[in-house]
Amino acid sequence: MAARRSTNAEDYQRVARPVAAMPKDFPSGHHIAPHSHERGQLIYATTGVMRVSTAPKDKENGGTWVVPPQRALWIPPGIAHEIHMSGAVAMRTLYIAADTAAALPGSCQVIEVSDLLRALILAAMEEPVEYEAGSRGEAIAQLLLHELRGVAVVPLHLPLPQDARLQAVCRLMLDRLSDNTDIETLAREAGMSSRSLARLFQRETGLGFQAWRQQARLAEALAQLSGGKPVALVARDLGYASPAAFTAMFRRSLGITPGRYFSRAHS
Incomplete structure (x- = not known):
């Protein structure tokens, strides 16, 4: 059994190894205030759902990312972010040195966590932080980096616009995820034409109006489902005509039904 290690992220930023692994558990509702790290960060939770938010400085690195089980979030070095926990979260973080992180994506991304990647993340937690050259710990770190270079990206990013009127929209x-308020109504409240709103919304977020709202609903659904709320109640609260309609949206987005998704996550 590995010795108990620090849960202070600062203790991992200058470790003389390309990959440093930190396990830390959080209660439901816990909030980590905005902060950044010298190293890149892969955030993964074996249980619970995380919402990670950054300032809307650009389309790729601004917005909110939902990180449920079976997914992880890659954050490049120096990106300021905050985290909200939905449900009790068992977070397992890999801090990757800046020079090594240069070979990984330059923007925040939610990625698929395969069975192999999950096993490697958990195995890294059991190795010494400063593993020896030629050791099992070094082999795990190198295989982790290899796996991260070829992972699939999952569309769980909710980009936020910079325009103040669009931010209000x-x-x-x-605030009204259960409503199907049309773009004309929202445009009037923003003091814009619907055509101008649609054009500017697409330019600033990279998503159409309806696609953005669906992403927001999916994010909220994942948070509620992770807390054990029944699918029928989640569907009703988010404005879907039926549980079947909600399940169809969930399957289109994540490739699996809500029940199967969370049963796999718990297993």
Whole structure:
């Protein structure tokens, strides 16, 4: 059994190894205030759902990412972010040195966690932080880096616009996820034409109006489902006509039904 290690992220930023692994558990509702790291960060949770948010400075690195079980979030070095926990979260973090991280994506991305990648992340937690050259710990770190270079990206990014009027529109939609308020109504509240709103929304977020709202609903659904809320109640609260309609949206987005998704996550 590996010795108990620090749960202070700062203790991992200058480790003389390309990959440093930190396990840390959080209660439901815990909030980690905005911060950044010298190293790149792969955030993975064996249980619970995380919402990771950054300032909307650009389309790729601004917005909110939902990180459920079977997914992880890659954050490049120096990106300021905050994290909200939905459900009790068992977070397992890999801090990757900046020079090594240069070979990985330059933007925040939610990625698929295969059985192999999951096993490697958990195995890294059991090795010494400063593993020896030629050791099992070094082999795990190198295989982790190899796996991360070829992972599939999952569309769980909710980009936020920079325009103040669009930010107000997004806040309204987030407050009214159960409503199907049309773009004409929202445009009037923003003091814009619907055509201008649609064009500017697409330019600033990279998503159409309806696609953005679906992403927001999926994010909220994952948070609620992770807490054990029944699918029928989640579907009703998010404005879907039936549980079947909600399940169809979930399957289109994540390739699996809600029940099967969370039963796999718990197993």
